[in-house]
Each structure stands twice: as structure tokens, then as C-alpha cells.
Amino acid sequence: MGPGPINADPRVLRAMSAPLLGQYDPAMTAYMTETQELYRQVFRTANDATLLVDGTSRSGIEAVLVSLLEPGDRVLVPVFGRFGHLLKEIAERCLAEVHVIEAEWGTVFEPEQLEAAIVEVRPKVLALVQGDTSTTMCQPLADVGEICRRHGVLFYSDVTASLGGNAFEMDGWGLDAATAGLQKCLAGPSGSAPTSLSDAAVEVIRSRKHVEAGIRESSDDLDEEATIRPRIRSNYFDLGMILDYWGPRRLNHHTEASSMLYGARECARLLVNEGMGTAIERHRLHGAAILAGVQGLGLEVFGDVAHKMNNVVAVEIPAGLDGDGARSAMLHDFGIEIGTSFGPLHGRVWRIGTMGYNARHDAVLGTLAALEQVLRGGGLSPVPGGGVAAAKEVYAG
Numbered sequence: 001m002g003p004g005p006i007n008a009d010p011r012v013l014r015a016m017s018a019p020l021l022g023q024y025d026p027a028m029t030a031y032m033t034e035t036q037e038l039y040r041q042v043f044r045t046a047n048d049a050t051l052l053v054d055g056t057s058r059s060g061i062e063a064v065l066v067s068l069l070e071p072g073d074r075v076l077v078p079v080f081g082r083f084g085h086l087l088k089e090i091a092e093r094c095l096a097e098v099h100v101i102e103a104e105w106g107t108v109f110e111p112e113q114l115e116a117a118i119v120e121v122r123p124k125v126l127a128l129v130q131g132d133t134s135t136t137m138c139q140p141l142a143d144v145g146e147i148c149r150r151h152g153v154l155f156y157s158d159v160t161a162s163l164g165g166n167a168f169e170m171d172g173w174g175l176d177a178a179t180a181g182l183q184k185c186l187a188g189p190s191g192s193a194p195t196s197l198s199d200a201a202v203e204v205i206r207s208r209k210h211v212e213a214g215i216r217e218s219s220d221d222l223d224e225e226a227t228i229r230p231r232i233r234s235n236y237f238d239l240g241m242i243l244d245y246w247g248p249r250r251l252n253h254h255t256e257a258s259s260m261l262y263g264a265r266e267c268a269r270l271l272v273n274e275g276m277g278t279a280i281e282r283h284r285l286h287g288a289a290i291l292a293g294v295q296g297l298g299l300e301v302f303g304d305v306a307h308k309m310n311n312v313v314a315v316e317i318p319a320g321l322d323g324d325g326a327r328s329a330m331l332h333d334f335g336i337e338i339g340t341s342f343g344p345l346h347g348r349v350w351r352i353g354t355m356g357y358n359a360r361h362d363a364v365l366g367t368l369a370a371l372e373q374v375l376r377g378g379g380l381s382p383v384p385g386g387g388v389a390a391a392k393e394v395y396a397g
């Protein structure tokens with residue numbers, strides 16, 4: 001019950017144990033095509049360029065940033081938690097000129113703040129996290145695409161922690177790139193990064209693809225207007241090559257990670273069968289139940305609850321209690337893992353997740369019942385039965 005990774009859905013684990021296939025086996029290429037179609041539904045997009053990057057969530061982040069950003073390009077990274085710092089760090093390694101604005105932990109940005117920074121910086125790319133598990137905040141994105149469009153900025157979001165558990169509309173909100181992972185609301189293991197790119201993003205990537213080290217490859221490229229763009233500084237994360245691998249040409253790149261593909265496909269299949277709206281509502285319900293439950297035990301919650309992600313809550317560790325001792329007791333006595341925290345919140349809050357396969361009644365009620373006993377064991381006097389009762393009230397509507 002931590003902020004991720006979570007218990008994978010048993011159906012995902014079962015799918016991953018299927019026999020391996022070579023990447024050009026017709027069954028395998030059919031699975032790849034199906035997986036693309038399923039993730040279009042998960043991201044809510046018509047983007048052709050929807051695929052998996054093989055690696056954990058940050059492989060998707062690296063692929064997008066290294067493929068979109070040329071050395072010297074300006075990128076704006078609004079930071080409201082740990083993962084904003086990760087986007088900044090990766091963009092710096094792409095030799096981009098990185099501009100950062102920061103929001104206090106536990107808060108999100110207003111669209112006006114983002115627009116003012118865009119006007120000032122004039123970036124090529126805005127790189128913005130949607131849900132940052134470090135603070136539990138969910139940055140509203142619905143108005144940001146329109147702002148980016150007005151100012152000619154490509155809009156990229158890392159939706160790893162939020163996708164599947166909180167509303168996300170790739171096309172409706174005007175995003176150019178989004179990347180995710182499986183180990184949060186998608187109910188899978190880490191190791192695959194679903195990624196989607198708009199036509200505009202693909203065009204930026206394609207404009208770099210055919211120029212090797214600043215030398216034009218063919219006479220077709222001898223167009224006076226053409227600018228020579230440096231090639232993408234990674235082979236593995238070159239989204240131009242990865243697109244050709246997943247696209248109709250199926251040009252060889254890496255050896256597709258077959259078992260991860262089966263897992264990623266099953267994660268998306270389960271969500272799409274459930275219905276994206278139903279899955280988000282499930283996360284909202286169980287998130288509301290755990291929130292009411294910890295409050296019902298008499299605990300305080302960190303951050304602006306109005307902007308909290310559905311799938312994780314940060315609970316203030318009560319004064320006088322050994323926070324790590326309580327986490328150990330949860331694990332050893334009850335087999336329940338809850339999360340610690342980073343940076344300014346280290347030692348101050350626990351993070352409890354209700355996501356993917358763990359967004360369930362029994363998981364929520366069992367966690368609250370166990371937490372009550374652990375608090376009592378630590379010498380506190382939580383409201384007897386207050387956690388489970390408050391959660392059940394949420395479930396009763």
C-alpha cells in the first residue's frame with residue numbers, strides 16, 4: 001500500500017508467463033499493434049505514435065526529452081515535487097537550456113503562473129509532471145495545452161503516477177507527448193514505459209532523423225530551406241528509430257522485451273475492459289475512503305487535499321511516534337507496506353497508496369485496521385475503530 005511499485009494484478013503476472021516469441025513472429029507483431037491500440041485508449045488519443053519504450057518510467061522520460069531537445073533548446077520545467085527535479089536533471093543532460101519555476105511542496109501551479117513563465121522563457125518544450133507521488137499533488141493540465149498552443153510550445157507530461165487513476169485526456173487537453181510506467185495505477189511491474197506523441201512532436205523528431213552528425217545523407221535533403229539538426233544523442237532512446245520499429249516499416253532496433261510487452265498489454269487491456277472512466281472512479285472512491293479513514297483515526301493529512309491525486313495520500317506522522325518503527329510494524333505484523341518520503345517531507349509523512357490492484361475495499365479496510373493497532377502499539381490513542389468506520393461510511397455513500 002505504498003506510493004508504487006504496487007502489487008501487480010495476478011492477471012498481469014499470468015500474462016507475463018506466456019511463452020516467448022521473436023519480434024518478427026506474426027503473433028508478436030500483432031500483439032505490438034494491439035498494444036498500441038489499447039494504449040491509445042488509455043491515453044485517450046488518436047496518436048499513431050503510441051508505443052512502449054522498453055525500460056522503467058524514466059526511460060520514457062529520457063526518450064522524449066533526448067528526442068525532442070537539441071543542445072541549447074530552451075525548456076521550461078515547473079517543479080512541485082521530486083519528479084520535477086528529475087525532468088530538470090534529464091533535460092540538462094540533453095544540454096538544453098533549462099528554466100525552472102517552483103511551487104511549494106503540497107501545492108500546484110495556476111495556469112496563469114505557467115503562462116507568465118512561458119511568455120518570459122519562450123521555451124521549445126514545457127515539461128510538466130501530472131501526479132507527483134513525492135507530494136501527492138495532481139497538477140491540473142486541462143488548460144495548459146491551449147496555453148502552449150497559443151505560444152508555439154510543445155507540451156510534455158510525465159503521467160506515470162497518475163494515468164489510469166486520475167482523469168487524463170491526451171488529445172482533449174492538447175498534449176504533444178506523455179509517458180507513463182506500469183507500477184502505479186496500471187497494476188503492473190516496473191519495466192515498460194507507455195509513450196504517446198502528437199503529430200507535431202513526431203515532426204520535430206523526424207526533422208532530426210535523417211541527418212547524421214550534421215552531414216546530409218542524400219541529395220533529397222539538399223533543400224535550401226532545410227536546417228541541419230544534430231542527430232538524437234542516444235541510440236536506444238531515439239524515438240525516430242523506435243517509431244520505425246513499431247510502425248509499418250518494422251525496422252529492426254532493439255529486441256522487444258516480449259514478457260514486458262505481454263504485461264503492458266494486459267495492464268491496458270484490463271483498464272480498457274473496465275472502462276477508463278470506471279477505473280478513475282474506482283481510484284477516486286478508494287482514495288476518498290483511505291483519506292477519510294486516516295482522518296477518522298485522528299491523523300492529519302499533508303498538502304492541498306483539493307489537488308491530491310486519487311491514488312496516494314501523505315499522512316503526517318504523529319508527534320512522539322517513531323515513523324519508521326511504525327512502518328516496520330505494519331510490514332512485519334500485518335504484511336502491509338506503506339511508503340516513506342523524500343526531501344522536505346522525509347521523516348514527516350508516510351505515503352499510503354490505493355492504486356492499481358490495491359484500489360480495493362479489503363486492501364483499504366485492512367490497512368486502516370492494521371494502522372490503528374500500530375498506532376496503539378506506539379503508545380497513541382487513535383479513535384477506536386474510527387478508521388474503518390469512516391472508510392465504510394464513504395463506501396456506503
Ligand SMILES: *Cc1c(COP(=O)(O)O)cnc(C)c1O
Binds near residue numbers: 004057058160181191
Ligand atoms: C513513480 C514515478 C516515476 C518512476 O520512474 P521509474 O523509472 O519507473 O522508477 C516517474 N515519474 C513519476 C511522476 C513517478 O511518480
